[in-house]
Every structure is written in C-alpha cells, then in structure tokens.
Amino acid sequence: MPKQVIIPPGSGVPLAPYVPGTLADGVVYVSGTLPFDKDNNVVHVGDPAAQTRHVLETIKGVIEAAGGTMSDVTFNSIFITDWANYxxxxxxxxxxxxxxxxxxxxxxxxxxxxxxxxxxxxxxxxGKAA
Structure with a gap:
C-alpha cells in the first residue's frame, strides 16, 4: 500500500526534512515531537509537565488527522533531558x-x-489503510 503524509492543520515548518506523520497500511508513524510552537520556538520553558502536555496534544493532532485516536497508540519512544523530570x-x-x-x-x-x-x-x- 502507498504511504500517506499526515500534516495536521496549523503545523509549522519542520526544522529538518521530515513530516509530522506518515500513514501506511493502517499504521501511523508520528515523528519525534518536541514542545515547539508553529515557529519552532520551545514553549513552556522549564516546565516538563506543560511541555509533555503540548507534545502529546501535537501527537494527538497527527493521529486524529490520520483518522485515529490516542487509544490506537501501540508504542512510544520517549526522550528526556533529565531524570529529575521523569x-x-x-x-x-x-x-x-x-x-x-x-x-x-x-x-x-x-x-x-x-x-x-x-x-x-x-x-x-x-486499522485503516492509506
């Protein structure tokens, strides 16, 4: 099956050559998502909880744009800068x-x-092919 690029409305221009998400054979792959506004500025500086919420809302937007929900998430790769924020x-x-x-x-x-x-x-x- 061909892949489909997923770019939710209001997405900013990525810092590197990638897209927010890709849908292929009913699987959505969401790129590494950082706590950025649409201009790639970090939001909620110093607040790990608010940054996490922002990141997860952004991910939710990509998944919903592909036709899914957060209950469809099967795997997350999480990168943190300090275990104190865990x-x-x-x-x-x-x-x-x-x-x-x-x-x-x-x-x-x-x-x-x-x-x-x-x-x-x-x-x-x-569970939905592109």
Whole structure:
C-alpha cells in the first residue's frame, strides 16, 4: 500500500526534512515531537509537565488527522533531558493513556534545542489503510 503524509492543520515548518506523520497500511508513524510552537520556538520553558502536555496534544493532532485516536497508540519512544523530570512527565503521560498503556521506552539524552525537556515519537495502529 502507498504511504500517506499526515500534516495536521496549523503545523509549522519542520526544522529538518521530515513530516509530522506518515500513514501506511493502517499504521501511523508520528515523528519525534518536541514542545515547539508553529515557529519552532520551545514553549513552556522549564516546565516538563506543560511541555509533555503540548507534545502529546501535537501527537494527538497527527493521529486524529490520520483518522485515529490516542487509544490506537501501540508504542512510544520517549526522550528526556533529565531524570529529575521523569515523574512530572509520567503524570501527564498517564492522563493521555488512562486504560491499557502502550509499550514504550524512555532514555535520557540531549535534544535539538536546550530548552526542550521532552520529545516523544509514536506508533499507532488505526486499522485503516492509506
């Protein structure tokens, strides 16, 4: 099946050559999502919970634009800059996945902009081919 590029309304221009999401064979692949506004400025500087909420809302927009919901998420790759933010990030994360949780991993690393505290990449199976 051919792939379909997913760009929700209001998306900014990416910093690098990628798109917010791709749908192929009923699977949505959401690019690594940072707490950026449409001009690629970091939002909620210093607040890991607010940044996580912003990232997950952005991911939700990509999945919904592809025809899915957050309950379709099967895997998340989470990148954080400091383990001290882990609890705050998890608290917000749990709000978006209240039932059965998706599989995931979480690592500490540097991110593309120093004020960004969290980045999440997602896979969702929406059961709908492109």
């Amino acid at each position: 609890a705050a990030i998890n608290q917000v994360y749990a709000e978006y996945f209240p039932g059965d949780k998706p599989a995931r991993f979480c690592i500490q690393c540097g991110l593309v902009k120093p004020d960004a505290l969290v980045e999440i990449a997602t896979i969702a199976h929406i």
